[in-house]
Amino acid sequence: MDIVVVTTVIASLFLVIGLAEPLAARLRLPYSVILAVLGILIAAGAIFFLRTTLTDALNPVAEAILGLPIRANVFLYVFLPTLLFQATLGLNIRRMLDDWVPILLLAVGAVVVATLSVGYALSWFSTLPLAACLLIGAIVSTTDPSAVISIFRSLSAPRRLARIIEGESLLNDAAAIALFGFFLGFVMLGLPDPTLEDALSQFPLLIVGGALSGWLLARIAVRLMGLFGRYELAQQSISVALPYLAYITAEQSIGASGVIAVVAAGLTLNIVGPGRLPPEAWTNLREVWDLLAHWAGALIFILAALLIPRMLEEFRLSDAGLVLVVVLAAIAARAFILFLVLPIMGRLRLSPPVERPYRSAILWGGLRGAVTLALALAVTENFRVPVEIKRQVGILATGFTLFTLLVQGTTLRWVIGKLGLDQLSPLDQALSKQVVAVSLQTVREDVSRTTANYDLDQRIIRSEAKRFGDRLEEAVKQAEEDTEILDKDRVTLGLIALAGAERDTIIERVRDHSISSRLSEILLSDADRLIEATRTGGRSGYRRAARRVVAYGKAFRLAALLHNRAGVSGPLSRLTADRFELLLSQKLILRDLDGFIHGRIRRIHGRRVSELLTELLSRRVETVNTALEGLRLQYPGYAETLERHFIRRTQLRLEEREYNTMWADGLIGEELHTSLMQDIADRRAASEKRPRLDVALQRSELVRQFPLFSDLDDPSVKQLARALSAQYVNPGEVILRPDSTARSVYFIATGAVELERGGQTWRLGRGEMFGQLAILTEKPRRFESRAIVPSTLLVLDEARFRRLLKRSETLREAVRASAEKRGVDPDTIIPAAEPKPRKKKTPA
Known part of the structure; x- marks a missing residue:
């Protein structure tokens, strides 16, 4: 088969592909249907020209079409x-x-x-x-x-x-x-x-x-x-x-x-x-x-x-x-x-x-x-x-x-x-009319400012302004005459718009390198969850999805289990580092949404809805700050390193913007601009390599910060750090239930825990412990404990706790104080301290 004919046929097929898409849009038919119909017509036409006696001029093309190596x-x-x-x-x-x-x-x-x-x-x-x-x-x-x-x-x-x-x-x-x-x-x-x-x-x-x-x-x-x-x-x-x-x-x-x-x-x-x-x-x-x-x-x-x-x-x-x-x-x-x-x-x-x-x-x-x-x-x-x-x-x-x-x-x-799927719901119709009215009002203001900067004919300006004003008046009239949107629906639509603005902000931050590409997919997925949860569940769905963003997921718990049981710390290190960067990025993104609420949302839905959305956004910011502060307390050195990492990326972004501005203004040439951009690309590639998080080292540092373990020497601290296992709990999650068997003691590394028994409640914070009295009295637990914020607990089993209690005077004093507070005689439950090893006398 002639290569020229085959090339012509293939090029013609690409031409058909180019014409099929606009044709499908014009006929309002699926693109695949148009392609199939065109293909059938081409094949039928080729067969017709081969079998007809009207002309033989198109026979080579028809033979090439039917002879294509389609297998x-x-x-x-x-x-x-x-x-x-x-x-x-x-x-x-x-x-x-x-x-x-x-x-x-x-x-x-x-x-x-x-x-x-x-x-x-x-x-x-x-x-x-x-x-x-x-x-x-x-x-x-x-x-x-x-x-x-x-x-x-x-x-x-x-x-x-x-x-x-x-x-x-x-x-x-x-x-x-x-x-x-x-x-x-x-x-x-x-x-x-x-x-x-x-x-x-x-x-x-x-x-x-x-x-x-x-x-x-x-x-x-x-x-x-x-x-x-x-x-x-x-x-x-x-x-x-x-x-x-x-x-x-x-x-x-x-x-x-x-x-x-x-x-x-x-x-x-x-x-x-x-x-x-x-x-x-x-x-x-x-x-x-x-x-x-x-x-x-x-x-x-x-x-x-x-x-x-x-x-x-x-x-x-x-x-x-x-x-x-x-x-x-x-x-x-x-x-x-x-x-x-x-x-x-x-x-x-x-x-x-x-x-x-x-x-x-x-x-x-x-x-x-x-x-x-x-x-x-x-x-x-x-x-x-x-x-x-x-x-x-x-x-x-x-x-x-x-x-x-x-x-x-x-x-x-x-x-x-x-089926009625091509029609907007009454709620969406009413909202669209209000959006059109607000948008036209904004456009009129912008056009007025723009035309003031040009020397245009005032008669034409007034004529166009009148025409646009009539359209705006009609849009406002339709919006006022339409069925009133309930406040509940306004809040839902406002939250959907807010989550959409959050998604747009993430994309913008990825483009200017404020957020690493590795985490952009996670952040965008979280934003999509917010949109979908709000569509189906309204305000409560938005809150649930927002809590899920900062919660410890199943992957985090599995990684902690691998670290504690098998000594494999790689997954936990990566997920903890990801959590650091995600929370920092969330804080940056949420900060930019306040202006969107007071601008667009307030114009469309009114002051009451905008104030409610501002309150919901403030709670999200507070939750993110609490989770971030907990990580800073748990991994102080790594938090500082990661923040320095973030600042360096920001410096690179601003430096790149300055070079682009100077190049656009003609202050630097093409060759110098290319060299500067290459240098920034090299430094950015190096900055994308996130610092490694050593979970074991960080846990030893965390143990040293506990007042309860202040009198332990370095070997004891390292041994205790290896013995402790981490447990991550979300707000409202029950940690211990009444009448459960006492097997472990819990130390609060970050967050806060609430204990409840018989209508009485106690709140414990960072550095405190719970569960020790049930072990020492050898009785079932009488209280229920649950986390009230995202918390990290360090868990120590009964045998190690008893050995530690004998060695640490500070820990014995803490147990004594908690026993007296709960009406338990401490002398009956606290074991005697281990005698300190006597130093050998050196001969004179």
Whole structure:
């Protein structure tokens, strides 16, 4: 085939891709539907020109189109890794982990249910063996949710709902292709129908082998990319190689799932990459992959659509009934998940509640596309598959895909309109009118100030001012005549706007290097949680999400357990250092939000709402300051080091701004500016390396600060520091319950604890202890203790406490005072002190 003709055809396909997106927007149809229709029309036109006798001028072009080397391996080894890898890079992993249960159940569960539903339905209405029917079920079970996601985003649907659909789509591709490979083996070898035992014996290698190979290759790639900090093109080139090497290694060398390997590699790079690469490099890498995935997704749709006329050449009238069976079984399987499983998960609080209109839109939006056609093509090209099975697979998969694209895809917007999802709620309508009125008023003031600085015709200025004033008056009138918004709703909307402003501030701070790129994803995830929790729970949801930001999570507790039980301090050191930097960044961000409340929010919602939001923000600031002060007390030296680290980054940012200003003003030349920027980049790369936190050393310093241990010598302090274990508790968390067996004594390193017994309460603070009397009296505890602020406790077991009590006079005095305060005779519970070792007399 002439290379000039092939190049012309490929360039023309890119031209079609460029025209398809604006055409889809104009026709209000999903982008994938337009691509598929254009692909079918191109293939049908090529066939027409080859068979017609009207003209032979276009025959070379038609032959080039129909002769393109479109094979299943092109889809599976070239396009699929690109799409999967980019999807994993674009995921918010930390937010996805919040919903891993519904995502996993919907992805894997939906694929399994759809495969079984379609497979057994076909086996009842056709003569195909069960393995072939299940193979068809696996091929048609993977969905392309891009249409629904894009429409949901245009409708301002809940972000959590769109995120669950994205996670489901990514994982159901992996699950469907894994099932496809499993059933294809039975069909090729002509084995008996597969059993559950067969599946359980082969799936672990597919899943675990793919995940491990993808993770290992991604770790190697990240290390290489970290070595080339100055060379962004080298980093991007390594990232491009990663998914293909992961796919090929898993498929060809290990015999595992290449799809799982690509997903694992992408997730690993998504988690580790922001901390190893500079912010600009990571942003540019994501943009490169967005472009590659856009081209790959468009090409795979067009090229797959080019095959549709050929795959339907042997279509028979009897096949229409089987296509209908596949359609009904697939829709029934998806309806089962959406209308039975998902509501049950919502009642169990494993999934966000999804309203019925949204579930109906998801059901009708379950489009199939290029992946389905690619898998069907892989079967039709396989010489080991019987001819009749190949024909049925090609026709049924193609027919079902055409139904979802041409029937469901073209009517999806209409269905969403009928469901009422394209309309704003009364609350949002009322708010939008108030926002428009306030915005127009601000614009009028700005225009008035701007035109005063120019020598313009006053007659024109007055005319335009009158026209704009009429529009403003109409907007104010509509806002006043509309249904009044309740104060409760105003507060909710104000908090949503406040959390949105917090997210924007985080992005701005990352761009000017005030916040490290490693923690930007965590901060953005916290801001998203604030927005979503406020949407669903109002003011109380905002408070819960704000408390979660400063709380000690499960990862922190697991790291503390590893440190205390196994002596592995690395995870605890990293998480503690992250907590330091997160709290410092939170303090910086929250400080900037006060102006937003008194500016925008006060204009839209009034003084009362702005004052309430100011109070809520002040409480957040106080909570962050308390948690930060606790860490400073616990790790005084490290806090100072980290603050110096922060100041140096700020100095670099301001220095960079000054050089850019001087360059823009022409005070320095291009060469000098480039040299100065390179110097700043080198110093910034060095400043991104956070100082190491030595938890063991810091704990020894902390023990020395306890008044209770002031009379211990250095060896005893070090021994005690090793014996103490840390326990991190959140506000309101119960530490000890009444009638529990006394096994440990608790020393308050940071925070405060409240003890309650019989209506009486005692509050203990930093440096104090509790739980000692129950051990010494050998009686069950009679009080309940709970933390009233984020607190760090040092825990000492009974045996070590008794030994320490004999050696420390200061500790015995503290125990004596607490016993007398509670009406317990101290002489009956405090053991005698150990005699001090007598010094040997030296001979005269």
